[in-house]
Amino acid sequence: MACASCSTGKDGQPKGCKNNGTCGTDSCNKLTVFDWLSNMSLPNGEEPFNWVEVRFKNGRKEYYKNTENLSLSIGDIVATQAQTGHDIGMVTLTGELVRVQMKRKKISQEGDVLKIYRKASQRDIDIWSDARDKEEPMKVKARQFAIDLKLQMKISDIEYQGDASKATFYYTAEERVDFRELIKVFAREFRTRIEMKQVGFRQEASRLGGIGSCGRELCCSTWLTDFRSVSTSAARYQQLSLNPQKLAGQCGKLKCCLNYELDTYLDALKEFPKTEIKLKTEKGVAVCQKTDIFKGHMWYAYEGEWMNWHKITKEQAKEIIALNKQNESVASLEEYAADLLEDNKNEFENVVGQDSLTRFDTPKRSKRRSSQRNSKSNSKRNTPSNRSDNKPKANKPKPKANTNTSAESPATQKDDKTNNRPKRQNRNNRNRNKRKPNNRQNQNNKPNNDAKK
Numbered sequence: 001m002a003c004a005s006c007s008t009g010k011d012g013q014p015k016g017c018k019n020n021g022t023c024g025t026d027s028c029n030k031l032t033v034f035d036w037l038s039n040m041s042l043p044n045g046e047e048p049f050n051w052v053e054v055r056f057k058n059g060r061k062e063y064y065k066n067t068e069n070l071s072l073s074i075g076d077i078v079a080t081q082a083q084t085g086h087d088i089g090m091v092t093l094t095g096e097l098v099r100v101q102m103k104r105k106k107i108s109q110e111g112d113v114l115k116i117y118r119k120a121s122q123r124d125i126d127i128w129s130d131a132r133d134k135e136e137p138m139k140v141k142a143r144q145f146a147i148d149l150k151l152q153m154k155i156s157d158i159e160y161q162g163d164a165s166k167a168t169f170y171y172t173a174e175e176r177v178d179f180r181e182l183i184k185v186f187a188r189e190f191r192t193r194i195e196m197k198q199v200g201f202r203q204e205a206s207r208l209g210g211i212g213s214c215g216r217e218l219c220c221s222t223w224l225t226d227f228r229s230v231s232t233s234a235a236r237y238q239q240l241s242l243n244p245q246k247l248a249g250q251c252g253k254l255k256c257c258l259n260y261e262l263d264t265y266l267d268a269l270k271e272f273p274k275t276e277i278k279l280k281t282e283k284g285v286a287v288c289q290k291t292d293i294f295k296g297h298m299w300y301a302y303e304g305e306w307m308n309w310h311k312i313t314k315e316q317a318k319e320i321i322a323l324n325k326q327n328e329s330v331a332s333l334e335e336y337a338a339d340l341l342e343d344n345k346n347e348f349e350n351v352v353g354q355d356s357l358t359r360f361d362t363p364k365r366s367k368r369r370s371s372q373r374n375s376k377s378n379s380k381r382n383t384p385s386n387r388s389d390n391k392p393k394a395n396k397p398k399p400k401a402n403t404n405t406s407a408e409s410p411a412t413q414k415d416d417k418t419n420n421r422p423k424r425q426n427r428n429n430r431n432r433n434k435r436k437p438n439n440r441q442n443q444n445n446k447p448n449n450d451a452k453k
Helices: 096-104 122-148 180-190 201-208 232-237 262-269 314-325 334-340 367-381 410-420 427-435 439-445
Strands: 051-055 061-065 077-081 086-093 116-119 154-160 166-172 193-198 285-292 297-302 310-313
Touching: 051 077, 051 096, 061 077, 061 096, 077 122, 086 096, 086 122, 122 154, 122 166, 122 180, 154 201, 166 180, 166 201, 180 193, 232 262, 297 314, 310 314, 310 334
Parallel strands: 166 193
Antiparallel strands: 051 061, 051 086, 077 086, 077 116, 154 166, 285 297, 297 310
C-alpha cells in the first residue's frame, strides 16, 4: 500500500513526500492507524502518554514504554529492548491513541514492560539494513535444506533482529515437525542464533500479502487483525454451493469474508419456515428444494416428482404449515404457484451505460464505402448546375420549335441516333437469341411454292 504522494522512482526513493515510506499519516504501511487525536492539545496539568507503538517487519507491532522521555514522532527509527540485545523498529503511533489501542488489545501497563533505549544512530541503521538484505537469499537456502532433510514444512519468511544477532524462521506445517537436525544445519551455515516459530496459514497469508478473487488486496494483510473461525455452515446459510475451489482463499482455508454478511442472512432466515418441514397436500407430500432469501420465494417438489418444482412465497408456505398443524391439507401447490407465474422473457436493461447486447448482430458497414458515398454526394452538391444562387434568374426566351422536319442539323441527327439506339441486352438474353432460330432465315430456306405453281 502507498499513498498518492509516495510514488517511487527508479532508485526506489519516493518522489513526493521524501519520507522513504513513512508519511505523517503512516499510510505507506499495512495495518496502519490514523492518529485523529494528533491535532488536539492536552488539558493543563496533563502529561502526554509515555507509551509508543513500534512497527517491525510485515506489520508486526509492539508497544514500548518511553522511559527516557524522548521526543518521538511518527516515522522515527528507534532502538528497542529485546530478549537479548536490541531491535530496530519504526514509530507508528504516539500520544493518547496508544492508550486506546493497548486497551483494545488488552495489553497491561504493569509488570515487565519493554522499553525504548534511544533513537537509532546511523551505525544501527546500517547494520539493520545489511541484515534485511540477507533475508531473501537465506530463505532460498533454508527451503533447500528442509527439502533435503525431507521435512513436511514450508518456510514462509525470515526476520532478522535489528542488531543481526538472531534470525527468526517462520514456517507452516500440517503436522508436528522434528527440526532439531535442521537447526544444527542452519546454525552451521548462517552462523547466527536461530529461532523457529510456527504460524497458521492465515497468519502466513497476512505476512506475505496478495490479491484475492475480488481483485483487491487481502483483508488480512491490509486491515483485518483478528482471525475468526469460518465454518461451512456460513456458506450454507448464504445459499452458496459448497465448492472448495470457490470458497477457499489464498491461504487454502475458507475465506474470512464469509462471516461479513452472515448475521444479515441469519436475521432474514428467521422469517422463513424451516426447510425440514414437509407440506402435506391432497396431491402428495412436498419437500423444500430451494429458497431465495432476497425475493422471499421457496421451491417445493412432490415426492416422486423431483423434476417438477413449484414456486410459492414464504407467507404461503407458513399458511400451508399452519393448516397442516390443524390436520387440514390444501388441494395442491399449483393453486398457489399459479399466482406467481411470470413471463420468462429476459429483458436486459442498460442500467450501467453499456452497449446493447445485440450490437454484434447487425453487420458493420465499411468505412471506405461510407466515405466514398459522402464524397460523391458532396461533389454532386458542389457542381455549378446544382448550386443555388441568391440572385433571381433572368427569363431567357425559349427557342422556337423547328417546324422543318426534313432539314435537320447534323448534331440533332446524332442525338436522335443515340436516343434511338437499342439498349444493351444481358448476356442471358443474348444466349437465348442465339439458341432461337431466326424467323427470317426460316422463311428464306422454305421452298417458294408460289413460284412452282
